[in-house]
Amino acid sequence: MHEKPTHVVSAVVLQARSGQLQVLLWQRRQPPFDGAFALPGGYLLPGETLEDSIRRHLAEKVDVRELSHIEQLVTTSDPARHPSEWQVATAYLGLVPSDLDPTLPSDTSWHRVADLPETAFDHGVIISTGRERLRAKLSYTNIGFALAPHSFSISELRDLYTAALEHEVSATNLQRVLLRRELLEATGELRHSGPSGGRPAALYRFRSRTLSITDQFAVLRPPGQHG
Amino acid sequence: MHEKPTHVVSAVVLQARSGQLQVLLWQRRQPPFDGAFALPGGYLLPGETLEDSIRRHLAEKVDVRELSHIEQLVTTSDPARHPSEWQVATAYLGLVPSDLDPTLPSDTSWHRVADLPETAFDHGVIISTGRERLRAKLSYTNIGFALAPHSFSISELRDLYTAALEHEVSATNLQRVLLRRELLEATGELRHSGPSGGRPAALYRFRSRTLSITDQFAVLRPPGQHG
DNA sequence: GCAAAAGTGTTGTGTCTACACCCATGT
DNA sequence: ACATGGGTGTAGACACAACACTTTTGC
Numbered sequence: 001m002h003e004k005p006t007h008v009v010s011a012v013v014l015q016a017r018s019g020q021l022q023v024l025l026w027q028r029r030q031p032p033f034d035g036a037f038a039l040p041g042g043y044l045l046p047g048e049t050l051e052d053s054i055r056r057h058l059a060e061k062v063d064v065r066e067l068s069h070i071e072q073l074v075t076t077s078d079p080a081r082h083p084s085e086w087q088v089a090t091a092y093l094g095l096v097p098s099d100l101d102p103t104l105p106s107d108t109s110w111h112r113v114a115d116l117p118e119t120a121f122d123h124g125v126i127i128s129t130g131r132e133r134l135r136a137k138l139s140y141t142n143i144g145f146a147l148a149p150h151s152f153s154i155s156e157l158r159d160l161y162t163a164a165l166e167h168e169v170s171a172t173n174l175q176r177v178l179l180r181r182e183l184l185e186a187t188g189e190l191r192h193s194g195p196s197g198g199r200p201a202a203l204y205r206f207r208s209r210t211l212s213i214t215d216q217f218a219v220l221r222p223p224g225q226h227g
Numbered sequence: 228m229h230e231k232p233t234h235v236v237s238a239v240v241l242q243a244r245s246g247q248l249q250v251l252l253w254q255r256r257q258p259p260f261d262g263a264f265a266l267p268g269g270y271l272l273p274g275e276t277l278e279d280s281i282r283r284h285l286a287e288k289v290d291v292r293e294l295s296h297i298e299q300l301v302t303t304s305d306p307a308r309h310p311s312e313w314q315v316a317t318a319y320l321g322l323v324p325s326d327l328d329p330t331l332p333s334d335t336s337w338h339r340v341a342d343l344p345e346t347a348f349d350h351g352v353i354i355s356t357g358r359e360r361l362r363a364k365l366s367y368t369n370i371g372f373a374l375a376p377h378s379f380s381i382s383e384l385r386d387l388y389t390a391a392l393e394h395e396v397s398a399t400n401l402q403r404v405l406l407r408r409e410l411l412e413a414t415g416e417l418r419h420s421g422p423s424g425g426r427p428a429a430l431y432r433f434r435s436r437t438l439s440i441t442d443q444f445a446v447l448r449p450p451g452q453h454g
Numbered sequence: 455g456c457a458a459a460a461g462t463g464t465t466g467t468g469t470c471t472a473c474a475c476c477c478a479t480g481t
Numbered sequence: 482a483c484a485t486g487g488g489t490g491t492a493g494a495c496a497c498a499a500c501a502c503t504t505t506t507g508c
Contacts, residue, residue: 407469
């Protein structure tokens, strides 16, 4: 037999909250990285898959049914990652719809990804990886479903995209892009105007709430495939 | 202490060979999957990173300097993956330029990804994952450098893209797309015509031979960024 | 009526595909 | 000369951004 690494799992859980993309972190109270903020996660146990494992660990932080999407990000293996233990770590990306506000343990809270506190281990770069993955997939998949409530107005959806992409998004063009690609469908209902007036907004939903690729060929399309 | 999984690494090594995308496999001569074909790889050892480890294992099959690109694909963890050992397995994608023909051990050979023999473990789906990753990145990155020799004509490059994408590619349009994006530059040299005549082909090279994203925003660009 | 918010019409631009046509070489 | 393969010119389709304009509400 040879020596084996300990396998740990963690998750970058993202949510668009009050116009900002935020990530779930807990504050460590023991070395290493005492006081720093870390991704939720823990050890992989016998008999479970990595995805089972991260769902189990997240269940201690949030109700797992509130996760609208989860996917694997990357596995890191720097032997110097942990000072006293040989660890291999697999990170996941998890998304929570904007209309949920899970109750959290006292050591756990949301932090704006644009203004992170000091993070433990390699968690800072892993958060960046997760943010970039989300950003890219907003462009060529239907992953917006995982940030949005079941039903929403276009301008509400625009605010979610703006938070996640970290740049302005035009509601006009967002509507046309997502409708042309048949990602959205109207529910037929309207959102009533607020006290300051304005035309009532039509409500939409995502046609599918499982990940699918919608812009398969960025370029170099096969012959005969227009658009 | 708790029980730990064994960590193994493997690689989907791809090359465009005689007009077909091919993958490096070795034939197992012991259970499990006796006789089936498997990806090269092996155990992770203390003190090495996953990428170190797969490079070390591949060195037993091919000269590692011949790998033009390597990137992590996915980590799988099905507890039933191996009948007698709890394994976590990280797979990499490796690419070999088309002008090299590494000498291989007797148990190892190239196989067309479009016509695979029976594969061991979950290696069949991992090969598909690698092929899809390559296909997608050919569209929005400069990863073509990793399939191509240092210098090539446009029609030679077209043949490599055709093999990897598994559909026809127009040399005319490939040239324009890659030149407009400034991925290619002319070397100034010409390929002499063959015995059947024809205009000599201009030779090109990739400007960079490290991966970079060239079509960052498939859609939903920030304002002011023309497409 | 007027402000506010949502939604549509329309124009312009850049990128890609398709295909006709021209260029340079070997026999 | 003519076949062969390489390269350019050009037109059309499409998706997107930008912005003006219209619609529908609250006060």
